[in-house]
Amino acid sequence: MKQLVSVSCIALLCVCCATVLADEKSKPRAKPPGEWPRDVREVFFDDAAQQLVGGRPDYGEVAAARVAAASGGSTSSGGDSGGSGDYAWSKLVDADTLETEIKRQLTPMQPLVATPAAFKGGGYRDCRNRFTWLATLFTVAGDYDGRVRWQDTATALGQLYGRAGANCKVGTDQSFRESQLRVQDLADLVRGGRPDAPEAKPDVGWDQIADRSPLMRRMESCLGEGISPKASDRRALSNNSEDLRHEAQLMALMAEVIMQPGFDYADDESYRNHSTQLRDASVALTQAIDLENFEAAREAIGNMQKACSNCHDEWR
Missing domain, CATH: 1.20.120.10 (Cytochrome c/b562)
Structure with missing residues (x-):
């Protein structure tokens, strides 16, 4: 009985909807005026584009101006090497993007160091790429001109991952063990811990951080x-x-x-x-x-x- 009532209700609803739509279609529609009244014409321009002052915005110039402000008035930074803190990185990348990108490296790296066979079979090459990328991100975080997570230890971590990336040019037992440690460090960092990284060395340039x-x-x-x-x-x-x-x-x-x-x-x-x-x-x-x-x-x-x-x- 309940099923019959439900079917009847649905049928009645469909009939009602069809009736409403038919009524809407049958209603007379006002035709647009052949000519707008004078009071309307006086409010709107015939061609709004002719009333605009100046040209269309040049987004390239806007971007150059933004970057120039970041680099002290020049579109080419010429900044110091890693650790200088002279470049306004926040004009290019926000803190959330830096943090998110660092976190995203953990999941794809874990299988690469799961076993020596996976690492030596080609995983070391991907480790090299990702360690170098992490070294870059951490070094920028250490120089960042605003508040960013892990900033107090980021410069040291940049040097640590830069060295790991350089050592992963070959897949050896030594580079495998180091890679496992660096992946574990990253896991600890993402979970809120603090890896046991050595203090940052002074005067370490980008040539020692990222290939x-x-x-x-x-x-x-x-x-x-x-x-x-x-x-x-x-x-x-x-x-x-x-x-x-x-x-x-x-x-x-x-x-x-x-x-x-x-x-x-x-x-x-x-x-x-x-x-x-x-x-x-x-x-x-x-x-x-x-x-x-x-x-x-x-x-x-x-x-x-x-x-x-x-x-x-x-x-x-």
Whole structure:
């Protein structure tokens, strides 16, 4: 009986909805006026674009100005080596992005050091890339011009993971044991502990912290996998805005890092120009995402791809 009542109720509801829709369609609709009344015409402009002052905003210039403020008035930082604290990294990447990216390295690293066979069978290469990336992130965190988690020990951790990355150029018993320790340190850090890291050494430059090749691999995956496919249209940009913003900030960070003293070609004008263009375009992408401006975002991504392509054509 209850089932029959439910079916009857549903049928009655459908009939009611159909009746309402039919009534709505039968209602007469007012036609738009052939000419708007004078009082309306006096309020609105015939062509609003002609009343605007100045040109459309140049997001590239906005990004350059933002980065110039970060580097003390110049679009090319020329900052000191790791540990200087002279560069306003917060203009490129926020503290939450730094913390999140550091935490994200733990899960993919644990299987790489689960067994000696996994490590020596190729895991050591991925460990090298991720340790170098962690060394970069920690070093920036140590220099960060705002409050960021683990800042008091970040410089020492940057040196520690930089050494582990360098030792993972080969898969040996020694590099395996060191890698296990560094992954465990990261696990302790993420869970709220404090790894037993030695004190940071003074005057350690970027050449002792991060090799350029692992960073270049991270940059390629950042643009090719983390950015370009996720901003193919307006809906994709909206749905992936959080991930896109995360990757855009990291790209800006890396573009600045590879211009630091200690990296190969860091003092070459052409190389710095390519890196500066990539950094500025990455900042512009972050701003376009914040504004939900799809056209500006696609333009920024195009400029990022162009900067990378021009640099590879010249330096590979």
